[in-house]
Amino acid sequence: MSSVNTAIQLITREQAENGAARGSTCSPALAKGPWDYDLAEALAGVPAYGPGASSADVAPAATPRQGQLPEEYKRATDAELARRITAAKATLGDRAVILGHFYQRDEVIQYADFVGDSFQLANAALTKPEAEAIIFCGVHFMAETADILSTPEQAVILPNLAAGCSMADMADADSVAECWEQLEEIFGTGPDAEGRRPVIPVTYMNSSAALKAFCGENGGIVCTSSNAKTVLEWAFERGQRVLFFPDQHLGRNTAKALGVPLEQMPMWNPRKDLGGNSAQQLLDSRVILWHGFCSVHKRFSVAQIEQARAEHPGVQVIVHPECPMEVVDAADSAGSTDFIKKAIAAATEPTTFAIGTEINMVNRLAAEYPQHTIFCLDPVICPCSTMYRIHPGYLAWVLEELVAGRVVNRITVGDAVQANARTALERMLAARP
Structure with missing residues (x-):
């Protein structure tokens, strides 16, 4: 199965050449490099989340913005970026750890040392106390949590500062x-x-x-x-x-x-x-x-579930609890990203699953469990706008800067905020199911 980015590129190209395409995406701008959005925001003076599920959400004026990525990373081919990222990782060794969220694009996830949800990844970083840098391929609030839980000596890096979260900003x-x-x-x-x-x-x-x-x-x-x-x-x-x-x-x-x-x-x-x-x-x-609300999970509907059941008798519908109540009620089960992954892993017989969560994770599950038929409830490819701001070009840039002895895009939480936030997180850790 091709990656979400590859599918978007193909759909956009077919649409431009033929006026029609096999599949659809919520925005043709998803085919562009995220640096195009960085430049557009700089010229307009107005922050935005970029194309994708959150494109209609209004970004607060204080939303972090990413400066211009050096041209060499924009022009680099996929193969060149792969070579540079791999070389930088090898040079840094245990000095750096890369965390990749479930919703991140495949082209970035392939370099992650750990893959998981936001809190799993923050905890994963704790298992690497020798790492001088934690590169968090996710969104801003996740990097903040990692900074709270990591040691003062560790630098938490967000490859693209514009990777925020519209829900968090609400x-x-x-x-x-x-x-x-x-x-x-x-x-x-x-x-x-x-x-x-x-x-x-x-x-x-x-x-x-x-x-x-x-x-x-x-x-x-x-x-x-x-x-x-x-x-x-x-x-x-x-x-x-x-x-x-x-x-x-x-x-x-x-x-x-x-x-x-x-x-x-x-x-x-x-x-x-x-x-x-x-x-x-x-x-x-x-x-x-x-x-x-989450603009990704707001896209799922009861009508989509009804269509899935009509087209795939016996389908198991699993949705994320960020979906609207009527969608959760109509599904067979609802749970976190980890719950969804474990539910599919536990299926012993070939099963058809319709999943209501972000498309990158759904496609990855489909590739990981080929014995099952797994598809996203939403037929339109519309990834998380802000997760999609992380691109291999930004990852290559922050890694090579580390090799050169420079820390860029560091996310830090002040001492006073960090102390009280840690208290709330520790209470959460103590409240075990």
Whole structure:
């Protein structure tokens, strides 16, 4: 099976030459090098996430931007980049470790020393204390988490600074602090008769270090898609209700599975007073959901599941819990990227799987398990916009800079933020399923 990038190049070329193509993509701009987006943003003075699933999301003004990649890396062929990356890795040896997220393009994943989800990768880096540099082929919040958990001597590098996360950007520190102030005015700050606080903040791993620190400072915790249920149970033991951000869908799906009624899960829209709710609605709440979402997982629909079942009788539909509630309800099962991978690995008989998560991971699973029929629920190839900003050219650049004794694109988290964020992460680690 060809890589996602190869498929996009083929579709774009066929469309240009014939006016039609075998397959479709959400943007022909995906066929261009990410440095084209870097230049366009520099000329426009406006940050953007780039083509792909998040292209319609508005990037905050403070979104990190990548400077221009040196021309030699833009012009290099795939074969030349492969040679240079391999040579740089060999020269650096144990001094550098490369982490690759499940959603990263194959052309980058092939060089990764570890492949996994964001927290698996941050923990993987801990197994390489001798590494002077951790190159995180993922997105900005992941690199921040790696910096929090790694030693002060280790440099965490993000090959393209523009690889952010639109979901993480939907909950910024100022908006969450303002929300918290309004909630304290309604709930007060004192515990109830059972010693439970009025509200416990819970942030998804897909958030900035500043929001992880906010949770650490205010008695809260971090969760992943793997342990969200356990974390919510932890929070309910300590609080009367939960403020869950930034992903509304993971919060809603997890709380619903725990028996929380939908009417007790109001949405908080940071652009509205009291988040668009009445004081009574908030007083009656168990989980207050932030108005955030993943643009990749928002693309999946019940109609896609119905079509998969019609075309493939007996298909097993597995989706990520960042998908909308109706999609999770219509699927056979829902779980984290690691859950999806393990579910396919556990299938002993040839099975047809329709998967609702990012296309790079789905295609990789299809190649890894050829005895099964595995396809993405969304027929349109639309990768994570920001993961796609990482290209072998940027990886070659940061590696060769390291060989030359220079650290570029280092991600650092300040001491005060790091201390409180680490507290929230340690609480998460202690809350085992």
